[in-house]
Amino acid sequence: MSSSRRTTAAVAVAGAAAFALVITGCAGSGNGGGGTGGDEKVTLTVTTFGTMGFEELYEQYESENPGITIEANNVDTGGNARTDTFTKIAAGSGLSDVVALEEGWLGAVMEVSDTFVDLRDYGIDDRKADWLDWKYQQGTDAEGRVIGYGTDVGPAGLCYNAPAFEAAGLPTDRDEVAELFGGDDATWDRYFELGREYKEATGNAWYDHNGFVWNSMVNQLEEGYYTADGELNVEGNAELQERFGWIADASADGLSAAQAAWDWNGGKSFTDQTFATFVCPGWMLGVVAGGLESGGGGPETGWDFADVFPGGAVNWGGAFLAVPTTSEHPEEAAALASWLTEAEQQIVAFEAAGTFPSTLEAQEQLAANPSANPVFNDAPVGTILAGRSEGVVAQFKGPDDSVIQENVFGPALQKLERGEADEAEAWQEAVTLLGELVEQ
Template structure:
């Protein structure tokens, strides 16, 4: 990627394997060990609880920090599955024991922790420089009285990944600037292009887009409010942003424009390998997965175009526990790990897109290109998308659960249920899930 870059797909696979191996060693729940402490000789042990491939453990940053700070020892445990990790974190927060000094926070959990467990986390508002973060990123973990319970690692600005060869076969432009122009400023134009694709593509077994839920997510996460308002009230039933996204996504589903898949669910990876769809709404972190699953035989067939509107899907934070015996040392470590230089390093190694505005300006990020995706200038495309996102992104306590429930509802439509029936089922499931 870029002049001095290597494709990060294989590195991501290796990193994921390492994370999974560590999770198996530590146990599914992330191990039973708790916080670190100080030894008699003055050395400090800091423990970390992480999940997935956050880039903290996998890219050598912890070893580098320990080299620079020889009196610090870091023990990091990584759970491969975030759901399992979060369930264990909730249990330990309630019990007040078994917590690591530093805990990872996934974006879909941030609001719930801000609202219900902020007292368990140390305030990081003054832990080093924080003005380098994108404004909306820092806002997601800030309480009403200004306490910051975590510092941002990565984000997931969105674009549209598309197959040039399939577009050409359908009689559509293939140049990424021209393609972006087809749907500029309006997601409904993206669906209209899909209708042109369906009419022009000669052949069976190829859909325009992978899933209706991918389109739905891209539309709602480009707005300040989705499922909740600033007061924490559920508004999805009446929010025009959600309604419009549902209507357009179901239009695509009932119009035969989707491959009836859910991203990262069974069938999606084979769909990439077997080239069964021409486009996918893709956050920055998804490129590595696509390149791995679509395989070397499809290198250069994929490209990346600017999405109709900037939006974010994904990202995480690092928080420090208030009762950690090494709280100040942990605060320093978190500030260092999320500083622009380290975010840039993680991007170069495995492709996680920085939440630091300063890191976004670094040449290694801003000028990055993807060899697999036809030399697409991904640093510029995703960086521009990140800057388009509203400065305030209102999160709710059960955002992740609600998003997954909507995805399931849209799949019901793809399986033949009417949009109205699917909405009713989705509404009932959400009310049951959030209480």
């Protein structure tokens, strides 16, 4: 899932704490297999973030595993979860028995991977074939220890507001919308071209804010903020600078609504056509649904989901469930984490929160059995995302990837959409922040 940092200071503290720590330096299936046996009672704490769709699954697991009680804590965003996780790693205590780790900060986690148990000791290698190859590999550290059960991955389609499109004279049928953007040949040039047409017709913004569009662009590159061998890859990166120019031009033309990430005016911007399109990896469908609810809206607001994405296939986000070495019940915790990531449970989580499964069986089931999502005009979102996931391979994420996204480029992108800097000034600000915040 996506990460979001509220303040630079919080990230800097968490990153410094994790660095200081470096310097000083499951066998469940079927009903879960996590029952304690006898009269022993075990309480397992779980910390997740955002919308992961586990709530009903916790109740099911408790009912099927007598003696297990789950105490769940959910952090509002991936960025705040990152800060919480690294603060507790640095303190050497406080982590839950099961901790959700986000793909965007997995590189930093791998620098302190011995904080988490090797799940091969609890049978994860027996399930290796369950997952996409690259997903299983993502959860494996440099020594071959596997520290995470894969939950979701982030193939993306395009969310759009049909009444807003209609007001601009654009088609509203999702198949026609996909063709409008170019279908399999959809490009960012076409996306922004349509945005300018929409802006001229309605006077309204085309998308919510620069950060999410930029993140999508970066994730489509073979190498993003880091090269595949772990070297920083920002300064002198022609592909990044080209895309930054696209964002700068779009900002100058008023295509961004300059929304606050993760807020959207309390969700009201989803209900009043403040913007017309929204980049949607699977897990973001749950975010949109939650935003609509917060803003007092629902299916009647007219959001839909098209089988298209500018620039082609992309993976944005995804998470893992890990068990810290400080857990007093590692076997039971691993059994719970394993069960939560089995195909049947991944489908339940997807239906609850839009988190697209990383297991092959669950993906195949969703592709073969489309179910309508009422929030998105009954779009067959599972089938669409299954198709959008074809050929997707997650980009390597370095230790400060999420810091670069939010705290290096975030302020620069915001200045662009507020008209406080031109392209050259904003890029230079990002380079300056990179030098201040990221170990070179």
